[in-house]
Amino acid sequence: MILAATLVCSVSATHGSRLASDAALELRRANELGGYLVETAPISPGKTSGQTQGFAWTLQVMDPVNAFGPGAICERKIVLTGLRDQRQFTVRANAVCPAAKPA
Template identity: 65%
Template sequence: MRARPRRDALRDKAGYAAVDALVALMILAAVLVSSITATHGSREAADLALEFRRASEMSAYLLETAPAEPGQTSGQSADFAWTRTVSEPVGTFGSGAICERRVVLTGARDNRRFEARTNAVCPAALES
């Protein structure tokens, strides 16, 4: 005669299977939440990096194309509103003078502010 498994033993095995399934579902849910959070974070980082690159390129262009005369100009592009300022000479060296050029960009989407500055020789000061 063969011994039949007891009902309690069968119920215990079914209980372990249910607990194992619940643990597996919790692990799966945790992995899914973590991966969605990581994906969202990496997407935000990529967007910020792209905005920073565009701001860097635009500020370099605006600084290079700044007029020689002191004054302020402003404008707007699809991504940024900008203000470019060329200051009066801040220091003279012999027959030359140094002027500061400054660009302030404000993001159109999130109002993030970027600023760049450089010094340049003022041609007007060289003429006098």
């Protein structure tokens, strides 16, 4: 009886550590992919999406909000969704982009 209880506890602990390890690996991959997408995002406003490395991603560059001469501040937002478990990760960053031309 003691041996059976010990085996059940050890199997449960192994399964829990495996789930935690998978979640940590997914978080690390999401962090790396989010950083790459922020660095390579276009400077023009718009929306782009794709699928890679176990994630579906959406990149949105917002219209400029604060203009300073020929430049402005634009927000970049990336939403990564894990294809296996549908966890979502969001990355936001500000960047310098061309100012909107007056209408």
